[in-house]
Amino acid sequence: DPTFTMNHQGLPSGNNGYTIKSDIYADSQIEFIKNYMNNAFYIAYQANFNNTYYKFNADYTGVELAPEITTAKQAVGNVIDLQALVDMYVLNEIAKDLDFDWSSIYLSVNMTAEGNKKITFEAPWDFDSCFGIINRENCSATTDMYAANNANPWIQLVKDEDWFWDMVYEKWAEMKEY
Secondary structure (H helix, E strand, O other): OOOOOOOOOOOOOOEEEEEOOOOOHHHHHHHHHHHHHHHHHHHHHHHHHOOOOOOEEOOOOEEEEEEOOOOOOHHOOOOOOOOHHHHHHHHHHHHHOHHHOOOOEEOOOOOOOOOOOOOOEEOOOOOOHHHOOOHHHHHHHOOOOOOHOOOOHHHHOOOOHHHHHHHHHHHHHHHOOO
């Protein structure tokens, strides 16, 4: 499967490698996916760390300033499915999965006419490191925040944002009912 690396804007990252799990017919498709992912990360990074708001250009090949965007949440929400990110975060905080900070995360983007064209966190898997299949005491023994303090660059993007924690608390309250 084709792979590419990303620029995480200096944020901690356990692994910069991404593998494309899709039918790829041309190098131009790999390049488009790589640029899309890097640009989406850049948009989110600039919004959260520099209060500068960008959006994709019309063909999703670059970014441009977006004066109509007035909040970091709005800028990030234009490129990342925020509820999917919160759901994945909460799951991995509960599980304290060692792999969450460097591998085993499925991301998708639906670029069809009907698609939302946002990065969506999907298909959680690979929990052997946290559910006792592999004996890694340092993960299961922690009682502190785990996923919030690991090297997952997507969480590093949002972990200091009040709007992110508001969404996490809302999800937790919803789950607590059950």
